[in-house]
Amino acid sequence: MIPFDFIYCRPDTMEDAYQAFVQLQTEGKNPYYYAGGSEIITMARAGSIRPGAVIDLKQIPQCRVLSLDSEELHLGSVCTLNEVKESKLFPLLALACGRIADHTNQCRITLGGNLCGTIRYRETCLPLLLADASVTLFGRQGLRTVPFTSVFDGRMRLDAGEFLVQVHVPRKALQAPHYHIKQTASEKIDYPMVTVAALWQDHFLRVACSGLCAEPFRSAEMEAVLNAQNLSGADRVRKAVELLPQPAYDDVEGSAEYRKFVFQTILEALLEEVTHGPL
Amino acid sequence: MVRYEGKTVVNLEVNGELHQLAVRPSDLLLDVLREQLGLTGAKPGCKNGDCGACTILMDGWPVKSCLVLAVEAEGHRLLTVEGLGGNAPVQQAFVEANAFQCGYCTPGFLMVCYGLLMQHPTLPEEYVVEEWLQSNLCRCTSYREIRKAVKQMYQKK
Amino acid sequence: MSYAIGKAIQRKEAWDKVTGKAKYTDDLPGLDVLSARLLTSTCAHGVIRRLDISKALGVRGVKAVLTGADCPELFGPLVLDRPALARDVVRYAGEPVALVVAQDEPTAELAVRLIEVEYEPLPAVLTPSQALAEGAALVHRQPNGYKKVVPDVYPKAGTNIASHYRVQKGDAQKALAECDFVVRQRFSLPPSYHIAMEVRTARAEISADGNVVITTSSQSPYGVRKQLSEAFLIPAGQIQVKVPFVGGGFGGKAPVFLEILALLASRSVGGKAVRLTIPREQDMASAPSRIGLEADIKLGANRDGKIQAAEITYWLDCGAYADISPYMAKAAAVDCTGPYHIEHLSCDSYCVYTNHTFATSYRSFAHESFTFCIERAVDLLAKQCGVDPLEFRIRNAIRPGSFTPTQVAVTESLVGNLTQCLQQVKELSQWDGGKGVFIKEDTVRAKGVACLWKTENPPTDAVSGALITFNPDGSVNLHTGVVEMGSGGQTNLAQILAEKLKMDPGQVHVVMPVDTRTAPEHWKTVASMTEYMAGHAVMRAADDLLAQLRRNGAEALQCPMEEIEVANGRVFSRKNPDRFIPFRDIVQGYRSPQRESLGEPVLGRGGFMLKGLSLLDPQTGKGKTGPSWTVGAQVVEVEVNVKTFTYRILSASTVMNVGKVINPELMRSMIAGGMSMGVSMASREAAVYDEQGIVRAPNLRTYKLLHIGQEPDYRVGFVETPEQDSPYGVRSYSEHGIIGIPAALANALSAAFGRELCLLPLTPERIWKAIREEPK
Structure with a gap:
């Protein structure tokens, strides 16, 4: 039971998500981007956060990508740990995903949530740090793709209102021992x-x-x-x-x-x- | 863009029935199932995603309904223990294998096992069974009975 | 021929539990019910300087906010030392301080978060040693000033001692001085939690004419009635307590706790129905937990490997309030030595107040704790004597001719046959001497053994009862006051009844929910005493029923009553079994072919009161507290990595003298479940407090129970030395699987690592630390 109310938004585009965030921020609603929800729900119940709004990113197509091209593996931020694991495309990341929380929760917790949340372990970052991954973010200037390490120093360092859209892993790393x-x-x-x-x-x-x-x-x-x-x-x-x-x-x-x-x-x-x- | 503020009417498909319910956006699916639909099979063992007693299936996959907002469940097929029918192989197997004592964790275990059967129609390797069932806690049994029930469920299918 | 005893029938409530139809306390309709939430203390010991509820009262939808000022009554099963809501002083972090009643749970919780409290901290005592140290802060200013409910609780003025029991026979000091081998070991075991999967919950409502209805997840519906009646001066008949299915108890739902708060809440809103379900975090930090224990054990043996003497001190950490803990200290004294023949004994068992969460009964009533200490000490002594630890236990096993610590003369009926249990567990576990064996580099396997025994400590006059009614098809309904919380007691009772009536157990229906208005009083569903106490009542009710059936039969068949037999759902004359009357035609009286009414409707009733039990003599401890003992032997096998200090538990075996196997599968699974709880508790569970006495991370994210995948292979064997006074000879068994497991695990790990590990829980970190700090 979460004792307080919040606004729930489920945008269909990245632009809408960002605009909603900015708007709610301006209104003093303390908005949170929301994906699997497990961390936000538990912290809200416990009283350690009090979002006035949550913006569910799960409907945004770019955030749901899970594909491999000739250069890279692309993983949308709302892919669940279980989807990443079952895809078997990056075995090291699959191993990391398979050991976070438990299987049922792996079907809810998302890659983005694990990386951007406040629980300090963020174990999916380890394979990304090792694989020279890059990330695509959406924020004030629209999309930008940068090396993972440029926005991650143990936790994500994103601009205000910016959110994680995708993670890209070079093919070379995927099958490395x-x-x-x-x-x-x-x-x-x-x-x-x-x-x-x-x-x-x-x-x-x-x-x-x-x-x-x-x-x-x-x-x-x-x-x-x-x-x-x-x-x-x-x-x-x-x-x-x-x-x-x-x-x-x-x-x-x-x-x-x-x-x-x-x-x-x-x-x-x-x-x-x-x-x-x-x- | 969907935007809900204050009490909102949502449509939830539970056990094959469509329900129109007025919920707050911060209402948890577990509470709505129990308090509004009277589907009290899903149990609030910890409301923190740790015990699995509130597990239901969402589009055939197990979720802990204490970690899902009711508004998020719109457009998904929900299945609770009450929707298993009453004589499903998983239920028979749990009875025959004596896979419960107090019975409080049982609906959650049943739903995980049923989800396992949906996603793995033939008995998978032991470590897969373990991985799935490690999402749930039982304080009464020795777990051996539950393992046995999983095997029997596959034999009955 | 057996009709029901010895058969592995399914639990009577099995199908309710696999369909979601089994209703637990908080599964009942929530319409027109208010919700309550607790504010709990964030300070382990302190004076409440300021408590401001004005903001909470201002929240729309809030109906009432209660504080200690609203309830001057004190509570407790043995001494009245606990307020419903803290009054002026808080004695543990997590103690209920205020209660908000509101139209719904979110509103109540919002209001709770608006209550302002300021504490002025007092020094906190967090272990029995601290609490007993010179100049220690007192948890209760006048521990002897509280009203006693029972005579045998002995608080000591000016100290933190809530009670003290002494057991003495022979001359332990002198005998120890003469022993060839003496071991001495100190122990300090932390408290832990019950973690029934259903959190504690209760609801209350009061009718306009003052009738109180309490629905609760409780092991003690009649205890709830008694305590509420006595505290609030409500006639007991005006209180109705209902207990539907209980989602696990393990002793943690024996105390009367939330029922009091729910009643206060309902009273504050004009008797409206109020539900109080505490979140898991409060179920851990605020509701009573398992005791902690400190112990000092001295054991001595002769060169021939026979234990001669023991000096034992137990200090139970009962936390901030006594609850039932003084009786756990008594139970620890009564069984203090474990099931061994020891002629010279001196034991002091103290129950000590601390600023921990208050403790209550936990599966096996403190036996899992003190058995750890005594069975570790026995292993140390066996090693000194150079004897295989299992052989050593056989050599010293209690047997007819011995006396128990409280000087009860041992007979086979009373105590059973431990030697046979040990011999059988030797086979079952493939015992190999209890020494570590390298199976590859850094990997060692070893087994450890421990014995268990337990008698009960009920009130000497505890009662039970049973009612049997018939259905038109000739099947029967069994009504008792036994709570169904997983232990299968109701199914066992159905089997006892079916056997007695010589009928198919499928024809026995049991009424699962308890309602104190309709079910005959049963003391409490605790102490594994269902089969003994309610079993006796069922046997008597069945006798009553059979007498009535015979009477009807004699009239209907027109023959003497002595000739009438009842079996297979028929009443017939022994002389002519072919002429029979099926139950359905005779249980509501009999209509003759001439339409004559004969006999009377049949209703069975039976009551049972414990007899022959005594209080302990205050000087010597002499006395008999329970009807009999259950003994058993357990072995745990581990595989350890001596480099990383990690380990796996490979197998756990128990051979228990259950007296008579009523239902092999229910008994096996109950004993295996007990072992599982023991494995979990001993390997990973502890309530961890910081230096200020604040419990750390009371949630299931951090407090880990054993999950599936790490459980060992559980093996269960039975010995059937009957107890002559018990129905079909059955002994208590449902708690006991846990008792020796922590000790057997520690004995196995000690053998594997080659170091004496005398701590709980046995986590890799704690083993690493113990071994690092104490070089060989």
Whole structure:
């Protein structure tokens, strides 16, 4: 039960969505873009947000795209995690989607919602960070397509009123050897203690991580160490754990020290795999 | 563009029947099913999407009705436990496999299992069954009974 | 020939539960019903300095806002120490502070968010150790100043002790000094939650002439009636309590809680119907939870591996209010040693107030908690003695000739046969000595064993009753006050009745919803006592019914009553079974071929009151609190990764002395369900509080229950040593599957990791931390 009222809009075009947002914003309605809804509904029920309006993006054709062309995979922002997973077009992203929340919720939670929401794990970002993805956004100046990393630094940095339309993944990354490991406190259906995704591309191991720090990250320094041929596996892992971009996260699910320990054991397993294939 | 403000009349197709209902845009589908249509099979176990007791099918796929706005359900086919008929293979299987005790999570499990059967007409691999059923919680049984019910449901189909 | 006992018939309510037709408390029509919502404390211990409800009252649609000032009465099943809404002081974060009644739930919730409260924090005590420390803040200024409902609760003035029980036999101190091996271990176990899938909910309305109707998800409809009647001085006959299906209880719905608030709410709006369904978050933080436990155990054995003596102290963390926890402290004292023959014993069991959410009964009434401690200690001692832990338990198993901790002489009927359970579980679990075995690099498998036993702690005069009526087709209706919450008690009772009447159990209909106006009083649906107490009542009602049938039969068949037999839905003379009268022709009296009216309509009634139970002697603890014991043995097998500290539970086995298998599938599944709850609780569940005593993340997103996919292979075996005084010899069994599982898991993990793990829950992080902090 959400105790307060809000306005519900379901535009058919990107322009209408943006115009509705601007209009409602001007009216002081505190509008939210809405896709799968799970985060907005739970937070509204709990009283942590109070939107005066929600703008449902699910009818906008451009946001629903799921297609592969000769260059890239295009994923609309309102594609559900389950649709992305079942399409099997980007196996690493499929693995990430398949471990977020539970299957029923995967049929509702959208790619855009996972990336743009406030729940800090945003695990679908990991494959995108590794794959040199780009994103198309719609805002004040209409459409713009930019590298994912230019608008994502652990969370989405969008202009006011701007929303995510599509994600584009270069074909090259789609079938690259990859690795995805998610460890939880104990129950499988849970937020990550640590999730590590890795992609082997151009003889280089790319690694991104969620859960470990306050926000997900991919770190060039850490990757350099992990790829350092002159170091032993154990040394690489030890140095990598020292290179966290932010302090390890500490909350009711797990302590900072333990998260670092989990990260270390995952990296050890990862390097072991890299050495022995299939990467 | 659809725009709803304040109480609005929406058309919901539930168990094959079309209903005209007055809802607030922030009303949850679960509450509308229970309070307005008296379809109390879907249960409010947590209203946070964590327990699965409110699971229904939307266009043949499971959704937790506590995480759907009633206004979003317009134009979709909704199926609740009351729409299973009363003697569906999944219901028979749950009875025969003794797959419940207090029965509160049962409608949600039944709907997930029925959805599984819709999307996977032949018994899929064990990990697929697990993936689907991990969306729901049962505090009474040992889950082994529910697994058995899934197998029996496929045998009966 | 068996008619019903031993048959795996389906649950009587099975089809209602797979069609959505089974109605639970909040599934009833919501028209013309007001809604209530609670504001709860955000402070663990503090004085309410300011409470401003004016803004809430100003919300359109709000009918009333209640605070502690509106309800001076105090509540509790044993001592009256709990206000319905906090008065001046809050004692736990989550405590109800105000109640809004409004035309609908959204309005009530909006208004709740407009209430302003200021607390002046007081120091909070969050563990029994803290609460008992010198100079600790007092949760209740005068714990001995409250009115007692029962005689055997012993709060101690000037302390946080809500009650204390002492059990003593022999000379433990002296005997321990003479032992060859002694182990001592301290434990500190956190509270956790029941998480019945149906949250707690109640509704109330009051008619113009003062009749109160309460509909509630409760295990204690008669307890609700009693407490409301006594607190509000309403004649009990004016209170009608209805309990439809209950979506899981596990002890958490035994206390009277929301019913009080719902009644207050209805009273404040002129008796209109009001429903109060709390959200899951409040069901966890505000409604009573499972106890926490601290323990200090000293066990000693001789070189021959025989336990000689035990010194035990249990400190139960009952949270802010006593509820039933003093009796859990008593239960822990009564069964303190586990099912072992120990001659010298000294046990102190304390119930301690803290600023946690108040606790209540949880599946097995504290046995799952103290058994963890005692069974870990037994394992440590077995290791010291160099004996296989399962063999060690056989060697020390309680048996005829022994005495229980409270000096009850053990007979097979009373306690059953633990040795046989152990021998059988050895086979069932393929026991291999309980040592860790490397199966590949970093991967170790190991098994752990634990025993369980439990007697009950009901009021010594608890009652039950049964009524049987006939339908025109000769089938019967069984009415009892037993609540159907999943444990299958009603189906078992139907089988007991069918067996007694020698009829097809399909011809027994049970009336599932309880209504205190129509169903005979049944103490509470707790303590796994349905088959014993209501079973007795059913047997007596059946005897009553049979006597009436015989009387009718004698008249109809014109032969002496002694010749009349009843079986297969027929009344006949033993001498000429071919001449019979089917039930349908005789249960409403008999019409002879000459149209003569013979006999009378048949109605069976039976009542049962517990007999022969006693309070514990305050000095020695001597006494008998329950009719008998159930014993069992459990084994858990794990596979651990010694590098990552993660693990899988491969199998969990239980062999239980159930006395008599009434329904093999219901019994198996109930025991497996108990094991499952134990696995979940022991591996991942804990109520986590921050330093200020605020519970962290009380929701199912973060508080994880076991989901499907991680459950082990559950194996169940039965031993049928009957209890002579019980219907068909059946013993209590429905809670018991949980009792030894946490200990067996810890014993298995300790063997696998080669370190002694004496903590709960056994999450990988906590195992990692324990092992890292205590180098070999």
